[in-house]
Amino acid sequence: MKCPDKELLSAFFDNEVPSPYREVLEDHIRTCDHCSSVIHKYAKMHEQLLDLQRNEIVPEVNKGVLEFCEKKLKTMPATPHFHITWPVLAAAAAFMLFIGIGLSVLLFTNRTNEIMVEVKPATTVSEYSLSEVVDYLSKQQNSRTIEIPGQLPIETSIQPTIVREADFNRSGK
Amino acid sequence: MSVDSSQFNDLYSAMYVPLFRIVKRITGNEDAAEEIVQDTFIKVLDYWSKFETTDDARYWLIRVAQNAAINWAKRSSKEHKLYQRVYSEQHVGMDGPEQTHLKTETEQLVQNALQMLPEKFKRVLILKEYGELDYKEIGKVLGITEGNVKVRVFRAREALAKALEELGYEVS
Ligand SMILES: [Zn+2]
Numbered sequence: 001m002k003c004p005d006k007e008l009l010s011a012f013f014d015n016e017v018p019s020p021y022r023e024v025l026e027d028h029i030r031t032c033d034h035c036s037s038v039i040h041k042y043a044k045m046h047e048q049l050l051d052l053q054r055n056e057i058v059p060e061v062n063k064g065v066l067e068f069c070e071k072k073l074k075t076m077p078a079t080p081h082f083h084i085t086w087p088v089l090a091a092a093a094a095f096m097l098f099i100g101i102g103l104s105v106l107l108f109t110n111r112t113n114e115i116m117v118e119v120k121p122a123t124t125v126s127e128y129s130l131s132e133v134v135d136y137l138s139k140q141q142n143s144r145t146i147e148i149p150g151q152l153p154i155e156t157s158i159q160p161t162i163v164r165e166a167d168f169n170r171s172g173k
Numbered sequence: 174m175s176v177d178s179s180q181f182n183d184l185y186s187a188m189y190v191p192l193f194r195i196v197k198r199i200t201g202n203e204d205a206a207e208e209i210v211q212d213t214f215i216k217v218l219d220y221w222s223k224f225e226t227t228d229d230a231r232y233w234l235i236r237v238a239q240n241a242a243i244n245w246a247k248r249s250s251k252e253h254k255l256y257q258r259v260y261s262e263q264h265v266g267m268d269g270p271e272q273t274h275l276k277t278e279t280e281q282l283v284q285n286a287l288q289m290l291p292e293k294f295k296r297v298l299i300l301k302e303y304g305e306l307d308y309k310e311i312g313k314v315l316g317i318t319e320g321n322v323k324v325r326v327f328r329a330r331e332a333l334a335k336a337l338e339e340l341g342y343e344v345s
Contacts, residue, residue: 006327006331007323007324007327010323010326010327010330011308011323011326011327014301014307014308014326015307016307016308016323037345040345041334041344041345042330044344044345045330045333045334045337045344046302048279048280048283049283049287049298049302049303050302051279051280051283052198052276052280052283052284052287053194053197053198053303056194056197058189058190058193058194059193059203059207061185061186061189062207062211065211065214065215066182066185068215069181069185069214069215069218070178070181070182072215072218073177073178073181073218073221074178076218076221076222
């Protein structure tokens, strides 16, 4: 068997290679000088790193800090925690969708026109260029307020095509 | 998690020693390690209600303590180097006066080699060797995938072996 790369040997050393690969590697390492020397090197470094703390004294838990924390925890407001699971979330979404569809069917069948009207910010047209205005309106689906400088705002209906050229023609008044 | 002091107590007693060891390895300073660990426990309280499980709190603690330790080490690296140079010959390393254990020559060498590693290798190796975490947990702490942890641990080991060799120590 070809030697595994060292990255895999390192993971093997950390017990991170699952069965049955682990056993295959074990068998190989047992019979391969090269791989067993790599494992030996990792083991030695591991021991040396642990040696650094072997005789180190860890200071005792600071009772004062622990008490401080406990006191702080007690003064913290108990925040209500709602644990929402996926099925509940999915059910809620389905319900909202159902209500949404039902509502829109109801509204659009009875009051189509009013629903379509939507308030939009005023549009300012630079000049009295009627063709521009009509062009612009024909692209719009809903009612708009058009401000022509020096004139009162003109409300268009929900059907822009009914704004006739004559309504805007200064000389045609 | 709910504001339950018994859960906090359990976490405190379970994590105090590993956190201290992780931070001590990075800072090399016992007093700093104790202070950083305590600060981290006090800070975790502010986020307590946001954690879903104690594991989330655990990963948060390790990440925050490790970051604080690295910042501490960076801030004082100049003083550190000077201190180390002056005292390492008379005293032993840069440990506090409570330190009764005298480091052997090899231990000092390993400590120096560890300090020579690039930060990301040092982080991952310290979590592996002193934090006693598996790849999945290290990934959670560092915010990287398990696969990345595997690669990084391997590279860190190779870098450590190289650093030891550079310091005249043959790992075989
Ligand atoms: Zn081999």
